[in-house]
Amino acid sequence: MNNLNEASVPGRDKTKDIVKKGLNKRYRKERRFRVFGCAAVIISLGFLFVLFISIISNGYTAFQQTMVRLDVYLDTDVIDKDDLAGTNYAKLIHDALLSVYPDVINYNDKRSLYELVSTSAAYRLRDFVAKNRHEIGTTIQMWVPADDDVDMLIKGHIDRDTPQSQRRINDRQLAWVDHLVSQGQIKKVFNMTFFTAGDSREPELAGIWGAVCGSFYTLIVTLVLSFPIGGAAAVYLEEFAPKNRWTDIIEVNINNLAAVPSIVYGLLGLAVFLNFFGLPRSVPLVGGLVLTLMTLPTIIIAGRSALKAVSPSIREAGLSIGASKVQLVVHHVLPQALPGMLTGTIIGMAQALGETAPLLMIGMVAFIVDIPAGFTDPSTVLPVQIYLWADSPERAFLEKTSAAIMVLLVFLMIMNAAAVFLRKFFEKRQ
Amino acid sequence: MKKMIVISIVLVYLSIFGIVQVSAGAARDYISIVGSSTVYPFATVVAENFGKKTRFKTPKIESTGSGGGHKLFGAGIGVAHPDITNSSARITKSQLEKDFKNGVKEVVEVKIGYDGIVVANSRQAMLFRLNRKDLFLGLAKQVPVAGDKGALQPNPYKTWQQINSLLPDVKIEVFGPPPTSGTRDAFVELAMEGGANTFTWIAKLKKTDKKRYKEICHTIREDGAFIEAGENDNLIVDKLNKSPDALGILGFSFLDQNTDKIQGSFIDGVQPTFQAIADGFYPVSRPLYFYVKKAHVDTIPGMREYLAEFTSETAWGDEGYLTRKGLIPMPGEERRKYKKVVEALTPLTLDDLN
Numbered sequence: 001m002n003n004l005n006e007a008s009v010p011g012r013d014k015t016k017d018i019v020k021k022g023l024n025k026r027y028r029k030e031r032r033f034r035v036f037g038c039a040a041v042i043i044s045l046g047f048l049f050v051l052f053i054s055i056i057s058n059g060y061t062a063f064q065q066t067m068v069r070l071d072v073y074l075d076t077d078v079i080d081k082d083d084l085a086g087t088n089y090a091k092l093i094h095d096a097l098l099s100v101y102p103d104v105i106n107y108n109d110k111r112s113l114y115e116l117v118s119t120s121a122a123y124r125l126r127d128f129v130a131k132n133r134h135e136i137g138t139t140i141q142m143w144v145p146a147d148d149d150v151d152m153l154i155k156g157h158i159d160r161d162t163p164q165s166q167r168r169i170n171d172r173q174l175a176w177v178d179h180l181v182s183q184g185q186i187k188k189v190f191n192m193t194f195f196t197a198g199d200s201r202e203p204e205l206a207g208i209w210g211a212v213c214g215s216f217y218t219l220i221v222t223l224v225l226s227f228p229i230g231g232a233a234a235v236y237l238e239e240f241a242p243k244n245r246w247t248d249i250i251e252v253n254i255n256n257l258a259a260v261p262s263i264v265y266g267l268l269g270l271a272v273f274l275n276f277f278g279l280p281r282s283v284p285l286v287g288g289l290v291l292t293l294m295t296l297p298t299i300i301i302a303g304r305s306a307l308k309a310v311s312p313s314i315r316e317a318g319l320s321i322g323a324s325k326v327q328l329v330v331h332h333v334l335p336q337a338l339p340g341m342l343t344g345t346i347i348g349m350a351q352a353l354g355e356t357a358p359l360l361m362i363g364m365v366a367f368i369v370d371i372p373a374g375f376t377d378p379s380t381v382l383p384v385q386i387y388l389w390a391d392s393p394e395r396a397f398l399e400k401t402s403a404a405i406m407v408l409l410v411f412l413m414i415m416n417a418a419a420v421f422l423r424k425f426f427e428k429r430q
Numbered sequence: 431m432k433k434m435i436v437i438s439i440v441l442v443y444l445s446i447f448g449i450v451q452v453s454a455g456a457a458r459d460y461i462s463i464v465g466s467s468t469v470y471p472f473a474t475v476v477a478e479n480f481g482k483k484t485r486f487k488t489p490k491i492e493s494t495g496s497g498g499g500h501k502l503f504g505a506g507i508g509v510a511h512p513d514i515t516n517s518s519a520r521i522t523k524s525q526l527e528k529d530f531k532n533g534v535k536e537v538v539e540v541k542i543g544y545d546g547i548v549v550a551n552s553r554q555a556m557l558f559r560l561n562r563k564d565l566f567l568g569l570a571k572q573v574p575v576a577g578d579k580g581a582l583q584p585n586p587y588k589t590w591q592q593i594n595s596l597l598p599d600v601k602i603e604v605f606g607p608p609p610t611s612g613t614r615d616a617f618v619e620l621a622m623e624g625g626a627n628t629f630t631w632i633a634k635l636k637k638t639d640k641k642r643y644k645e646i647c648h649t650i651r652e653d654g655a656f657i658e659a660g661e662n663d664n665l666i667v668d669k670l671n672k673s674p675d676a677l678g679i680l681g682f683s684f685l686d687q688n689t690d691k692i693q694g695s696f697i698d699g700v701q702p703t704f705q706a707i708a709d710g711f712y713p714v715s716r717p718l719y720f721y722v723k724k725a726h727v728d729t730i731p732g733m734r735e736y737l738a739e740f741t742s743e744t745a746w747g748d749e750g751y752l753t754r755k756g757l758i759p760m761p762g763e764e765r766r767k768y769k770k771v772v773e774a775l776t777p778l779t780l781d782d783l784n
Contacts, residue, residue: 111749119751123482159690166553166690201475201755224442278510280458282490367474369481369488370460378460378490391662393471393687393756398664 055409059402065191065204066146066154068117068180070096072125073139084130089122093144100185101176112173116180118145118204145193146186148203148396150177154186157395168395194403198369199385203396206389208404210371214284214364214379215353215411217372221288222352226295227345233296234303234341239329258297265294266361274362281363282378290358295348302344306337339423346419350412356383382408458509459731461489465499465516468545468613468681469718472757473516473740479751480739486732495611503721504529513726513733517719518545518616523783536724536777540737540768542746544758546682546707546715547617548694549604555674556598558590558695562713565697566625567593568602569656571649579631585651605659605666606650606679613663617679620714621697623647667692682707682715683756707758715758724775741769 072092079087094114098104104113121144129136145151149168152158154177164171180186197207241247269290273279279286310333318328359365365384372379380388382404389401463473470493481488494502496517503515504525521539529537549565551558567573568590572582590597607614626647627633635643650656659666659678666678667688677695682702685694694702698713706712720740727733739745746752748759759765770776 115754120482162690168687168689201471201478274510280510281462282492363492365492367470367477367491367493369478378462390664391467393663393681393684395687 055402055405059399059404059406061155061157062194062399062403063191064155064188065193066151067143067187067189068146068150069185069187070117070121070142070144071099071139072096072142073099074129074136076137079129079136081133081136084126084133087126087129089125089129090119092125093117093121100180109172112170113176115147116150116173116176118147118202120145120202120205143187143189145204148394150186151204152396153177154181154188155399157399194400198371199367199380199388200369201367201392203392203394203400206397206400208382208385208407210368211380211382211385211404212407213372214287214368215381217284217375217379218287218291218381219349219353221285221375222291222295223345223349225288225292226299226348229292230296230299230345230348231303231341234300234307235329235334237300238304238307239333240325254297254300258301261357262294262355263357263361265290266358268293269358270361280376280378282366282368282380283364283376284372284379285375286362287359287364287379287381288375290362291352291355294355294358295345295352298348298351299341299345302347303337303341306340306344307333309340310336335426335429339426342422342426343419346415346422350415353381353411353415354383354408356381356387359384382411457729460487461514461730461732461736462512463489463491463514463516463720464494464502464512465492465514465720466496466518466718467493467611468496468518469516469542469720471683471755472542472718472752473720475751475755476740476745477736479745480732480736483739484732484735486735489732489736500525500721503723504532504534506532507534507723507725509730511723513723513730514736515721517721518613518716520717520719521721521778521783523780526778526780526783534723534725536775538722538724538771538775539778539782540720540722540741540772541760541764542718542720542740542757542768543752543760544707544715545616545718545756546702546712546758547613547620547679548682548685548702548714549621549677549679549697550670550685550692550694551677552670552674553691553693555600557693558597558677559699560597560695560697561594562621562625562698563628564590564594564597564625565621566628566647569604569650570622570626570646571651572646574629574632582646585653585655588655600675602655603673603676604656604679605669605676606656607663608658608660613679613681616716617714618648618650620716622650624713681756682758686756704753704758708761718757721778722772722775724777727775737772741765741772 070093073095075092075095078091078095094110097113097116098110101113104110124144125142128140128142132140146154149158150173153160153169153174158167158169160167160174169177177186193205194207196209197205198210200206237247237250269286273286273289274281314332314336315328318332323331356365359381364380365387366378366380367388368378368380370377386401386404386408389397389404461477463477465473470491474491477489477491480486492499492512496515496519499512499515500517500521503512505511521537526537529535549558549560567585568587569585571585573585573587575581575583587593587602589599589601591599606617626643627636632643632646635646659669663680663684666680667684670676670678671691678692682694685692685702686704700706700712702712702714707715722733722737727737742750743765744750746757746759746765748762750759753759760768
């Protein structure tokens with residue numbers, strides 16, 4: 001015995017040494033692994049940060065708008081009280097500008113003077129006069145939007161030092177703007193137009209409200225259709241369907257559908273909803289139907305995995321006290337699986353919110369000024385609006401593009417936050 | 431409570447099906463326009479002004495490209511089909527024949543003005559003075575062997591100076607639109623064909639072997655000297671700014687809006703200016719059109735008024751708002767001619783297209 005003990009002692013030390021040596025190595029390995037993980041997180045956060053910085057620095061100025069104050073004389077010679085619609089309101093605006101700079105006589109100079117304010121000023125004046133008929137004959141003070149080039153100048157996006165031929169604003173216009181600024185006739189205000197107007201080809205009049213409404217109607221249709229259909233499909237496949245070759249084929253196909261490029265759903269929508277059913281082009285109803293097809297696989301897969309995750313003990317307990325299969329599913333399994341199913345649905349919705357490709361085929365990539373008021377009015381959606389603005393030649397659309405991206409990101413954040421909140425809420429209830 | 435929820439859900443679904451049923455057969459109360467992405471910026475401005483001035487709804491405009499637009503337009507008569515298609519190329523005989531076959535018997539053609547295609551580079555670099563021949567030799571996939579009539583070789587040129595000793599010694603690097611774009615079509619037709627025609631044997635091919643002629647003129651090199659930059663011309667402006675040695679092919683309106691960043695090269699001795707394109711001196715310019723379905727004019731509300739707005743002097747005139755967006759107006763006489771066509775709604779016949 002003693003011999004054995006004595007013999008084993010050095011051996012034991014050796015093992016200890018080996019283990020110690022190996023241990024250090026293992027610790028190092030572990031540390032390295034953690035550093036890699038940390039680095040991965042930092043790198044991805046860094047990219048996100050760069051993205052946010054570039055979008056915000058490009059776009060924050062879009063939330064402000066340059067306005068010009070004009071003293072407009074509502075000339076009774078120009079305004080025909082009996083025919084308000086036929087009045088040349090642009091002339092009134094031009095006269096107001098000329099009254100500030102009476103020395104402008106030359107035709108070209110006049111033209112560049114008129115270009116300081118947005119063409120929408122005349123329409124604003126028209127609406128004002130229609131509401132305030134008693135003001136006709138007096139001089140009113142009015143803030144009207146500046147032209148997009150003036151707006152860009154005030155916001156510092158146009159370099160004053162470049163030669164005249166190379167900028168959109170000529171030297172005279174520059175002098176006028178500087179004069180107006182010194183007179184306090186130019187100010188920057190919060191850009192309400194951006195949040196209340198539809199699309200426009202004049203950057204100073206363009207807004208995202210039309211696209212937001214379009215996105216809203218489209219997503220409502222998608223949600224109303226895809227959640228019940230997807231949920232029911234998931235419950236049936238997971239809980240009731242027999243496991244045989246047919247259900248296997250269905251499962252494989254659902255997984256395949258989830259990976260199909262979204263443009264394919266657009267083509268399908270074009271063939272089925274537009275050409276076969278004869279639904280109108282460019283409407284949220286059809287957009288919603290197409291996006292439903294696209295999000296269904298996501299919702300079914302998420303729903304099934306949520307149902308699978310419900311612990312078997314609950315099923316066994318339910319069945320053992322005599323619940324029927326339907327009772328078991330409706331009373332016990334579904335409430336447990338609901339948070340997961342809702343999360344899947346909201347992620348599917350967020351995906352649908354950011355989709356443009358399938359909508360291209362059904363005509364939702366279009367120039368639409370009027371705010372859609374229902375499911376069958378022509379409309380676009382937020383990402384399409386971003387795409388259309390990014391493609392416009394006017395410089396001022398650059399900041400609008402970034403601002404619209406910010407709005408889209410806010411929407412996505414709200415939806416993802418809702419997913420988290422709903423999950424927490426349902427988990428607490430149990 | 432439970433019953434209420436069930437009933438309300440059922441109501442929601444019933445109403446959706448109701449909407450589907452109603453909308454499938456309903457009349458359309460707004461004008462539907464499709465077509466060229468080049469005409470899109472002009473048509474949208476007219477549509478917006480029309481929407482503000484009149485009591486009609488603002489027309490809906492889709493940018494589908496000239497070819498795609500015509501396909502939708504010519505598919506038939508009825509509210510499901512667009513009323514107007516914009517086009518950056520004249521309608522072809524076969525397109526019109528197809529329209530006739532589908533029941534679109536009366537198509538009115540309206541020319542709206544001109545568009546220039548410019549070859550631009552960054553302001554930081556030297557201004558290029560190009561000829562169409564230089565563009566052809568610089569960008570074609572296969573170029574004629576010097577001194578040999580009829581032989582072609584893969585494009586050997588690496589710098590502009592190798593082509594023309596007056597050009598700067600910089601690498602050939604050109605950003606341009608992809609083949610799906612109307613700008614690309616017009617560029618190969620106007621610039622590349624124009625350059626190729628300076629070789630008499632290629633010019634002769636046009637009559638004898640049209641297929642081979644097109645293959646020579648329309649195939650752009652694929653060795654990296656020509657870079658497809660996507661349909662978005664803003665992207666090209668951005669890229670030119672970052673790489674001063676490169677050239678870019680884009681629409682005139684983008685040059686017009688970005689004169690502080692880029693400059694338009696001379697082509698055949700003419701710089702792309704508003705005046706030069708309007709006078710027809712600048713060689714790489716093309717007319718723009720839209721086509722109207724006559725059968726829809728009196729069934730869709732606002733069609734006549736929209737046409738009147740587009741063809742008014744305040745829109746397409748020499749000082750109209752379209753020129754501010756970069757459209758190059760037609761001469762006064764041509765404008766009057768098309769104004770008459772619009773007022774009388776004179777349909778196009780196959781004989782007009784020759």
